Amino acid sequence: MKLLVVGGSAAGMSAVLQYHRLKPSDRITVICDEGSFYARCRIPEVLGGDVAAGEISYPAAMPADGRLEVIRGRAESIDPVNHSVLLQDGSLLYYDKLLVTAGSSPVKLGVRGEELKGVFTLRSLGDALSTAEAARSARSAVVCGGGLVGLKGALAMKKWVSDVTVLVGSPGLLSRQLDETGSAMLERELKRIGIKVVFNTLVERFLPSGDGGTLAGVLDKNGGEMEAGVAIVGKGVRPNIDLVSKAGGAAGAGIKVSNRLQTSLPDVYAAGDCIEVTDLLTGRPTPSGLWPLAVEQGRYAAYNMAGALRPYPRPITRMNSAQFGDLPIISAGLRDGEEVYDRLTGRGKAYRRLVFTGGRLVGTILLGDVEKAGIYTGLMRSRRPVKAALRQRLLEGSVCAHDIGLMI
Numbered sequence: 001m002k003l004l005v006v007g008g009s010a011a012g013m014s015a016v017l018q019y020h021r022l023k024p025s026d027r028i029t030v031i032c033d034e035g036s037f038y039a040r041c042r043i044p045e046v047l048g049g050d051v052a053a054g055e056i057s058y059p060a061a062m063p064a065d066g067r068l069e070v071i072r073g074r075a076e077s078i079d080p081v082n083h084s085v086l087l088q089d090g091s092l093l094y095y096d097k098l099l100v101t102a103g104s105s106p107v108k109l110g111v112r113g114e115e116l117k118g119v120f121t122l123r124s125l126g127d128a129l130s131t132a133e134a135a136r137s138a139r140s141a142v143v144c145g146g147g148l149v150g151l152k153g154a155l156a157m158k159k160w161v162s163d164v165t166v167l168v169g170s171p172g173l174l175s176r177q178l179d180e181t182g183s184a185m186l187e188r189e190l191k192r193i194g195i196k197v198v199f200n201t202l203v204e205r206f207l208p209s210g211d212g213g214t215l216a217g218v219l220d221k222n223g224g225e226m227e228a229g230v231a232i233v234g235k236g237v238r239p240n241i242d243l244v245s246k247a248g249g250a251a252g253a254g255i256k257v258s259n260r261l262q263t264s265l266p267d268v269y270a271a272g273d274c275i276e277v278t279d280l281l282t283g284r285p286t287p288s289g290l291w292p293l294a295v296e297q298g299r300y301a302a303y304n305m306a307g308a309l310r311p312y313p314r315p316i317t318r319m320n321s322a323q324f325g326d327l328p329i330i331s332a333g334l335r336d337g338e339e340v341y342d343r344l345t346g347r348g349k350a351y352r353r354l355v356f357t358g359g360r361l362v363g364t365i366l367l368g369d370v371e372k373a374g375i376y377t378g379l380m381r382s383r384r385p386v387k388a389a390l391r392q393r394l395l396e397g398s399v400c401a402h403d404i405g406l407m408i
Contacts, residue, residue: 001026003305004085004093006075007101008032009040011272011293013059014298015305022306029093031085035072038064038125041291047135056125064077076104078247080265080351097267097305100244100255101298104237104273104289105352109144113206114256118215119231122153131232135160138229140217142166144203146173148320150234151186154195155324157232165228167198167203167220177320177331179353181344182365189327190374190404198224199299206231229291239274239287252276254287259311260304269305271297278356280314281333281362281383288317316380321373330373333380343395345369354395359385362395 003019005012008030016028041056045051062068075090078098083092102396106121108114118138121130141161143154154166160194161350172183173190187197201220206228209216218228229351239254249254250264255275261269270295276285288297293315303310319332337357344351354376357365360383364376376394378384388395393399 001096002094002125003028003097003099004095005030005099005101006085007103007272007274008034008037008070009272010058010294010300011298012099012232013037013062013100014111014295015101015271015302016063016068016298016406017059017359018299018302019306020067020180022302022308024065025068028063029068029088029095030061030072031075032067032094032316033074034070034124035070036125039291039306040123040125041234043125043128044152044156044354046125047153048159049124049132049134049161051154053125053129075243077269078243078249078265080247080249080268083258083267089306095267097269097302099305100270101189101242101267101273102240102274104239104287106233107238109203109233109235111203111205113208114233116206116208116215117213118229119206119233121233121394122149123237127167131157131230131285132160133299134230139163140227140229141235142163142203142228142231144231145234145236146170146197146199147176147234147236148174148322148405149236150232151190151324153232153234155193157230158193158195161230163227164196165198165226166190167201167218168199169202171199173197174329174331175231176318176352177335178329178367179335180364180366181342181351182329182331184352185351185367186189186324186327186329189325198253237273237289239276239289241274244268244270244274251311252285254285256285259327260309261301261312262304269301277317278314280383281316286317287395288315290317290319291316295318316377319377321370327367328370330366330370332377333361335363335365337362341395345397350397352395352397356386356390356391361386365381369397372397372399375401 041058140163207217241251245251302313337355339356342353350368353365
C-alpha cells in the first residue's frame with residue numbers, strides 16, 4: 001500500500017513513524033515544502049540563539065530502510081476520484097491513503113508597510129533565522145500581539161535588541177490563557193526583564209526608511225510613533241484548509257474529521273493544526289493548534305490508516321505551558337465557569353485559579369508554582385466531580401495523587 005503524507009511537521013512525522021512500525025513493508029512518501037523536519041514549537045529558541053537550527057530536528061531519526069521517500073515541493077490539489085495529488089511543479093503522485101498535515105499560516109495585520117524588509121512573522125525555521133539576522137543590527141524592536149507567539153518572540157528578541165516593545169490590542173497579556181491577576185504578574189516579569197508593554201492599541205502602519213523598502217518605525221492606532229529596526233507580527237494563525245476544501249472536503253474553521261481523523265473524502269485523513277476537533281470541555285468544534293495534540297493525532301491517524309482502528313479521544317484544546325524569565329505559567333481549559341476560586345501566595349509570586357462547572361474542574365491557571373500541574377489537568381480530563389475538601393487542597397497546592405484516589 002502507498003501512504004502519501006502532505007506536510008512535515010509534528011502530525012506528519014509522528015504519523016510516519018507510527019505507520020512504519022505498524023506497516024514496515026508499505027511505501028511512504030512525504031511532501032514537504034521546507035525540505036527539513038523540525039520542532040516548530042522551538043522556533044523562538046533559535047531566534048534567541050539558545051539553540052542552533054540543527055538542534056531542533058524532529059524526529060531525531062527517520063526510517064532508513066528505503067521505504068520512505070521525501071519530496072521537497074508543495075501540494076496544489078487533491079483528486080479524490082483518482083486518488084492523486086498534483087504538485088506545484090506539475091507532477092502527480094498517487095496514493096492508497098492520504099494524510100493531510102498542512103498546518104496553519106500566520107494571520108496578517110493587513111496594514112500599510114507590512115511588506116517592508118524587517119517585518120516578520122514567526123512560523124518557520126526560516127522566519128526565525130531571518131528575524132535573528134535582522135535583529136543583530138537593530139537598535140529597537142516592536143512585537144505586534146500579546147499572545148504566546150508574540151511574547152515568546154519578544155523574549156527571544158531581547159537577546160539581540162535592548163529596546164523591545166510589545167503592542168497589545170486587549171487590556172491584558174495572554175488574554176486567552178490568563179485572567180487579570182495572571183496578566184498583571186506576567187507584565188511585571190516582562191518589565192523586570194526590560195520589555196515594554198503598551199495595551200489597548202494595534203499597529204496602524206509600518207513606517208519605511210528613506211529608501212522606502214526597509215522598516216524604520218511603527219505608528220500605532222493611538223497616534224504613537226516609535227522607532228523599530230525589526231518587527232514581529234504575532235496575531236495568531238489560521239488553519240490551512242484549502243487543499244481539502246477545494247477538493248470538496250468538509251471544513252469549518254479547520255478541516256472537519258471523524259473520530260478516526262478521516263475527512264469527508266474517501267481514504268483522506270487529516271491531523272494537526274489544519275483540523276478542527278471537538279473540545280472535551282466545551283463540546284464545541286475548534287481548531288487544534290497545539291504541538292502535543294498534533295503529535296498525538298499523527299499517531300492515531302497512523303493506526304486508523306493502517307486498519308488498527310482507534311477512535312481519537314476528545315482533547316483539551318486550550319493547554320499551554322511557558323516560561324517567561326523567572327515566571328513559569330501553565331494554563332489549561334476555561335477561564336470562567338459557574339464557580340471560580342483563586343489564591344495569591346508567596347508575596348504575590350504564586351497564583352492559582354480554579355474554575356468549576358457542574359462540580360467538575362474545567363479550568364486551571366498556575367503561575368509561579370506549577371509543580372503539580374499534572375494533577376490538575378488529569379482531573380480535568382477525568383471529568384469526575386470534585387468534592388469540596390479536595391477543592392480546597394487544590395487551591396492551596398497541597399494536593400497529591402494519593403488524595404485524588406481517596407477524595408473523588
